[in-house]
Amino acid sequence: MKLWQTFLSPFPTRVRLVLYAKGLDIPFVEPGGIHDRSGKGDYLKINPLGRVPTLELDDGRTLPESEVICEYLEDAYPEPTLRPADPWARAQVRLIARLCDFYLVFAMVPLFTASGMSRRKWDWQKIDAALAEVKKSLEYLEHYIGTEGYAVGHSLTQADGALAPQLMLAFEWAPRLFDRPDPRADLPKLTAYYTAVRKHPLVARVMQETRDAIARAQARVPKEKQI
Ligand SMILES: N[C@@H](CCC(=O)N[C@@H](CS)C(=O)NCC(=O)O)C(=O)O
Incomplete structure (x- = not known):
């Protein structure tokens, strides 16, 4: 494989x-x-x-x-599992992943597009509209996110894999690139979740891999497009 x-x-x-x-x-x-x-x-x-x-x-x-x-x-490869046995918890895992894929990621697309363009071509109206959509989708997630340090329940699930990398982009990458406020201020549950889940060694590992890849990509783009 x-x-x-x-x-x-x-x-x-x-x-x-x-x-x-x-x-x-x-x-x-x-x-x-x-x-x-x-x-x-x-x-x-x-x-x-x-x-x-x-x-x-x-x-x-x-x-x-x-x-x-x-x-x-x-x-x-069912062991160890990242899918809860309880049907309701399993549905929550799928719900978080779906909200992430269908709303958060979709809202982020114009930001990904802008990041590949020269700053001189940035359309701030489009960027701010996208950031507002991102905020809206984060609010959906705020409603459903778990409160025990993981997206669902008290252990790592596939929902953490779907959500944590996208939160990194929404909470860290986008506000820094576009010099806009961090959306975490009005999202206490998601903020607590993000702070806690990052401490899981495997989540920390994949996030560091992403940060390193962003740094490598940044080093390759012309100065005027860099963060
Ligand atoms: N729904 C897909 C999305 C995959 C996706 O969009 N990957 C992007 C990377 S961020 C890609 O490969 N983009 C290349 C392209 O669009 O040309 C999944 O969950 O695997």
């Missing part, structure tokens, strides 16, 4: 968290041209969506979409 992925993207991050938690030590491969305009070449044969991550099995079968990959890993 191997994982086509990059350390920059938050989607493979949730898969890596599941792999680390299950002790599955598999190779990571970065598709050429995934984060630039050089074209994705043969990677499109592995994943026609041209996105990361993709899980490739030893027999050559390939699976795209981070959530689906996490579910597959959970089914194929």
Whole structure:
């Protein structure tokens, strides 16, 4: 088995968290041209969506979409589990991941787009509208987030893998890049969650991998586009 992925993207991050938690030590491969305009070449044969991550099995079968990959890993390698046994808790895990994918990530897209452009081309109206949407989706999550240090219940689940990397972008990366207030001020439950979950060694590990990848990417972009 191997994982086509990059350390920059938050989607493979949730898969890596599941792999680390299950002790599955598999190779990571970065598709050429995934984060630039050089074209994705043969990677499109592995994943026609041209996105990361993709899980490739030893027999050559390939699976795209981070959530689906996490579910597959959970089914194929059930111990230790990141999926609660209780049906209500399991539904909460899926709900948090879904709110994250369908609302938070969607709201962040214009910010990701702006980050790849020269600052001179930034449309501040669009950026502030996106930040307002991000705030709205964080408020949805504030309603449902767990209060015992994890997204759901008192142990690590797939919901933490989905949420923590996206919160890092919403709480740390976006306010710094666009020089706007940290949205945490009005989100006490999410703030407490984020502070607590970062202490989990595997969450700390994937977050550091992301920070290092952002620093490497920043070092490669021209000065006027840097944070
Ligand atoms: N729904 C997908 C999203 C994957 C995704 O959008 N990955 C981005 C990285 S942030 C990507 O590969 N982008 C390359 C591109 O769009 O060209 C998942 O959960 O795996």
